[in-house]
Amino acid sequence: MTLSIRPDLTSADQVLSSLATGQKQTVTEAEMKQAVRTLLIGLGEDPDREGLKDTPKRVMKALQFLTKGYHESLDELLNGAVFTEDANEMVLVRDIDIFSSCEHHILPIIGRAHVAYIPNGKVIGLSKIARVCEMYARRLQVQERLTVQIADALQGLLKPQGVAVVIEATHMCMVMRGVQKPGSWTVTSAMRGVFSEDVRTREEFMNLIRHNSNFH
Numbered sequence: 001m002t003l004s005i006r007p008d009l010t011s012a013d014q015v016l017s018s019l020a021t022g023q024k025q026t027v028t029e030a031e032m033k034q035a036v037r038t039l040l041i042g043l044g045e046d047p048d049r050e051g052l053k054d055t056p057k058r059v060m061k062a063l064q065f066l067t068k069g070y071h072e073s074l075d076e077l078l079n080g081a082v083f084t085e086d087a088n089e090m091v092l093v094r095d096i097d098i099f100s101s102c103e104h105h106i107l108p109i110i111g112r113a114h115v116a117y118i119p120n121g122k123v124i125g126l127s128k129i130a131r132v133c134e135m136y137a138r139r140l141q142v143q144e145r146l147t148v149q150i151a152d153a154l155q156g157l158l159k160p161q162g163v164a165v166v167i168e169a170t171h172m173c174m175v176m177r178g179v180q181k182p183g184s185w186t187v188t189s190a191m192r193g194v195f196s197e198d199v200r201t202r203e204e205f206m207n208l209i210r211h212n213s214n215f216h
């Protein structure tokens with residue numbers, strides 16, 4: 001990934017005013033590593049000891065990976081895998097692993113997504129449903145927004161009869177720190193079209209995601 005400092009921004013004031021006006025700020029990888037080094041010093045560590053020497057680079061790379069969804073687009077990940085098909089029964093992909101990061105603490109959100117839709121002349125490659133989840137999960141998120149983004153992406157791409165997304169996840173910021181509630185998990189849902197309008201369709205979906213499959 002190429003990150004270059006904006007040549008037109010020469011002072012901290014300009015940087016701050018560009019942030020205030022919503023312009024995207026870019027920084028160099030050297031600056032990102034320096035920021036991690038500063039954090040290490042703030043934590044009382046010696047960033048020059050052997051074990052930490054490469055840590056700023058590792059942390060930067062890890063965070064870049066965990067947020068790689070910012071550099072992906074629906075168009076790219078779909079790779080044309082939307083097909084015309086005369087299908088009008090529910091398609092459900094269950095138990096899609098979710099590894100996201102909460103935007104408040106940049107700590108992991110770990111869970112599973114269940115995504116269903118009812119086609120309306122078009123179907124999508126099944127793996128692409130998981131890829132859509134992955135693209136939005138690999139950003140700084142709140143669970144509610146992640147859920148809605150997946151539902152709206154599929155609704156926009158397929159114009160189906162409806163889309164249903166449920167995410168069950170545990171937030172490390174509630175487990176390892178803060179309120180410290182291991183075992184707590186959060187369920188969010190986004191229902192579009194027939195799933196929001198028709199109780200029976202929604203119940204069919206909820207029953208299907210409750211049922212324990214033989215694969216487990």
Ligand SMILES: Nc1nc2c(ncn2[C@@H]2O[C@H](COP(=O)(O)OP(=O)(O)OP(=O)(O)O)[C@@H](O)[C@H]2O)c(=O)[nH]1
Pocket residue numbers: 102103104141142143144171173174177178179
């Ligand atoms: N709605 C929502 N809240 C989240 C999510 N991830 C983390 N949070 C919450 O964001 C809130 C941030 O609250 P603050 O009081 O500003 O931060 P904090 O002092 O670190 O809060 P505590 O976690 O309660 O210690 C906390 O209640 C978190 O549990 C999420 O995906 N959705």
Ligand SMILES: [Zn+2]
Pocket residue numbers: 102103104105106107171173174
């Ligand atoms: Zn958090």
